[in-house]
Amino acid sequence: xxxxxxxxxxxxxxxxxxxxxxxxxxxxxxxxxxxxxxxxxxxxxxxxxxxxxxxxxxxxxxxxxxxxxxxxxxxxxxxxxxxxxxxxxxxxxxxxxxxxxxxxxxxxxxxxxxxxxxxxxxxxxxxxx
Amino acid sequence: xxxxxxxxxxxxxxxxxxxxxxxxxxxxxxxxxxxxxxxxxxxxxxxxxxxxxxxxxxxxxxxxxxxxxxxxxxxxxxxxxxxxxxxxxxxxxxxxxxxxxxxxxxxxxxxxxxxxxxxxxxxxxxxxxxxxxxxxxxxxxxxxxxxxxxxxxxxxxxxxxxxxxxxxxxxxxxxxxxxxxxxxxxxxxxxxxxxxxxxxxxxxxxxxxxxxxxxxxxxxxxxxxxxxxxxxxxxxxxxxxxxxxxxxxxxxxxxxxxxxxxxxxxxxxxxxxxxxxxxxxxxxxxxxxxxxxxxxxxxxxxxxxxxxxxxxxxxxxxxxxxxxxxxxxxxxxxxxxxxxxxxxxxxxxxxxxxxxxxxxxxxxxxxxxxxxxxxxxxxxxxxxxxxxxxxxxxxxxxxxxxxxxxxxxxxxxxxxxxxxxxxxxxxxxxxxxxxxxxxxxxxxxxxxxxxxxxxxxxxxxxxxxxxxxxxxxxxxxxx
Numbered sequence: 001x002x003x004x005x006x007x008x009x010x011x012x013x014x015x016x017x018x019x020x021x022x023x024x025x026x027x028x029x030x031x032x033x034x035x036x037x038x039x040x041x042x043x044x045x046x047x048x049x050x051x052x053x054x055x056x057x058x059x060x061x062x063x064x065x066x067x068x069x070x071x072x073x074x075x076x077x078x079x080x081x082x083x084x085x086x087x088x089x090x091x092x093x094x095x096x097x098x099x100x101x102x103x104x105x106x107x108x109x110x111x112x113x114x115x116x117x118x119x120x121x122x123x124x125x126x127x128x129x
Numbered sequence: 130x131x132x133x134x135x136x137x138x139x140x141x142x143x144x145x146x147x148x149x150x151x152x153x154x155x156x157x158x159x160x161x162x163x164x165x166x167x168x169x170x171x172x173x174x175x176x177x178x179x180x181x182x183x184x185x186x187x188x189x190x191x192x193x194x195x196x197x198x199x200x201x202x203x204x205x206x207x208x209x210x211x212x213x214x215x216x217x218x219x220x221x222x223x224x225x226x227x228x229x230x231x232x233x234x235x236x237x238x239x240x241x242x243x244x245x246x247x248x249x250x251x252x253x254x255x256x257x258x259x260x261x262x263x264x265x266x267x268x269x270x271x272x273x274x275x276x277x278x279x280x281x282x283x284x285x286x287x288x289x290x291x292x293x294x295x296x297x298x299x300x301x302x303x304x305x306x307x308x309x310x311x312x313x314x315x316x317x318x319x320x321x322x323x324x325x326x327x328x329x330x331x332x333x334x335x336x337x338x339x340x341x342x343x344x345x346x347x348x349x350x351x352x353x354x355x356x357x358x359x360x361x362x363x364x365x366x367x368x369x370x371x372x373x374x375x376x377x378x379x380x381x382x383x384x385x386x387x388x389x390x391x392x393x394x395x396x397x398x399x400x401x402x403x404x405x406x407x408x409x410x411x412x413x414x415x416x417x418x419x420x421x422x423x424x425x426x427x428x429x430x431x432x433x434x435x436x437x438x439x440x441x442x443x444x445x446x447x448x449x450x451x452x453x454x455x456x457x458x459x460x461x462x463x464x465x466x467x468x469x470x471x472x473x474x475x476x477x478x479x480x481x482x483x484x485x486x487x488x489x490x491x492x493x494x495x496x497x498x499x500x501x502x503x504x505x506x507x508x509x510x511x512x513x514x515x516x517x518x519x520x521x522x523x524x525x526x527x528x529x530x531x532x533x534x535x536x537x538x539x540x541x542x543x544x545x546x547x548x549x550x551x552x553x554x555x556x557x558x559x560x561x562x563x564x565x566x567x568x569x570x571x572x573x574x575x576x577x578x579x580x581x582x583x584x585x586x587x588x589x590x591x592x593x594x595x596x597x598x599x600x601x602x603x604x605x606x607x608x
Contacts, residue, residue: 110402
């Protein structure tokens with residue numbers, strides 16, 4: 001039986017940050033792909049199947065919001081859970097974004113890696129009553 | 130002083146003489162008639178009773194004429210004045226006669242004349258003063274850099290200063306603003322938020338202030354428009370006073386500052402988040418292998434260093450902004466200074482595997498400079514070179530000692546700077562619009578700092594660059 005590891009796409013332009021997220025998610029038993037900007041993410045989404053996306057809000061070329069809109073417009077990914085990491089706390093209208101982009105969760109920097117792992121788990125393995 | 134001053138009034142004298150003549154006539158008549166009635170044979174002399182009195186009367190008249198003449202003159206002129214209309218000038222003639230009355234008359238005339246002259250001088254003076262005041266106000270209005278206009282109840286311009294026409298110069302219209310509708314001149318109907326503006330302007334009794342952007346790009350021009358109701362002395366009024374000011378520079382400065390604050394928070398939060406994430410990871414996972422652990426610890430150190438450098442940069446910025454940057458100049462050994470600079474710059478070069486070479490002449494003069502600031506400036510130039518040069522590129526530091534100046538050249542084979550941006554690179558907060566630059570974090574203050582340091586030392590910083598080929602920054606200091 002092939003391992004049923006869930007695949008996570010991490011979109012983060014800061015290498016140092018994406019490395020530590022990668023490390024923690026892999027330790028938690030997920031299969032992780034990392035890319036540095038929205039455009040690369042779109043390309044990866046086209047070739048591989050993912051179970052969840054974690055994206056930073058602030059990135060060059062295509063920021064997190066734009067990426068989300070793009071993803072949501074694609075029928076294949078309409079239900080794909082997206083977690084947004086933002087450092088832009090004071091300007092970001094969390095409620096509005098969560099609703100408009102159907103975000104699973106918004107995490108703000110600085111966050112703890114444990115938070116990330118738990119959020120991903122919560123999204124992918126909802127408690128079954 | 131006339132020789133014949135007579136103190137009795139003319140009228141009295143007139144009467145006196147007249148009476149005398151009459152009496153004389155009477156007397157003569159009496160004598161003649163008595164004589165003739167006494168001597169019947171002298172009846173031939175009867176006509177004399179008529180002729181002689183007549184002669185006396187005639188002589189009396191001649192004598193009186195002189196006396197009457199003066200009165201007649203005065204009475205004539207007075208009668209003329211009475212009949213003349215009030216606004217006409219009084220054509221009064223002086224009377225040449227030594228008589229006191231004549232002298233008095235002439236005095237009146239002089240006084241009237243001088244009063245008239247005074248009155249006319251006064252009115253001309255006040256007219257010219259009002260004119261002066263008016264012209265001064267006009268001069269002030271037309272020298273103001275802000276546009277000022279007054280509109281009537283229909284919103285049409287009835288008064289405008291020169292600046293208004295200049296500020297509202299439309300693409301097509303060269304005609305003066307007077308008579309045109311103010312809202313049309315401001316292109317209000319086509320403005321963004323035209324509705325909210327309309328609402329604001331509906332309230333005619335309140336002041337309305339708003340900014341008008343020429344386009345989405347602030348640098349194309351932003352006007353701050355204020356409209357105030359113009360109230361008459363009795364409290365009523367349908368006119369409005371408009372003030373239009375070009376606030377483009379202010380808005381641009383505000384935007385640049387906002388971007389700066391934004392960048393600062395990002396630049397501070399990023400390393401902090403990283404430090405926290407790595408530290409926590411190390412704390413939570415007990416089974417990380419030693420090599421991996423060491424890497425993580427090093428990352429934490431590197432991020433902390435980055436944070437600390439950024440804080441230093443912020444402090445420098447604060448000094449620059451306050452214009453309070455001062456130099457602590459001491460005799461400095463250049464060799465040591467350059468060694469410090471290279472040590473600071475090496476990590477950045479190594480990280481990107483950049484081919485870094487330093488060409489430093491053997492004999493270096495001692496410089497009277499602020500060591501820390503010069504080091505910071507050179508490190509900034511080298512840091513930029515490393516930042517904006519792709520991996521395995523080339524950066525060269527070349528020191529050139531001249532007769533009375535020393536030059537530090539920092540050359541790179543990096544992304545270069547576009548020609549239209551070259552003059553702006555030393556401006557505070559300026560960051561290139563080039564994507565490759567924006568990808569990198571930066572405050573836009575490094576070069577401004579370096580430039581200021583050079584200037585304070587009596588030197589300069591210049592740049593030569595070619596887009597996509599590379600850049601060369603040269604800092605020149607006097608020896």
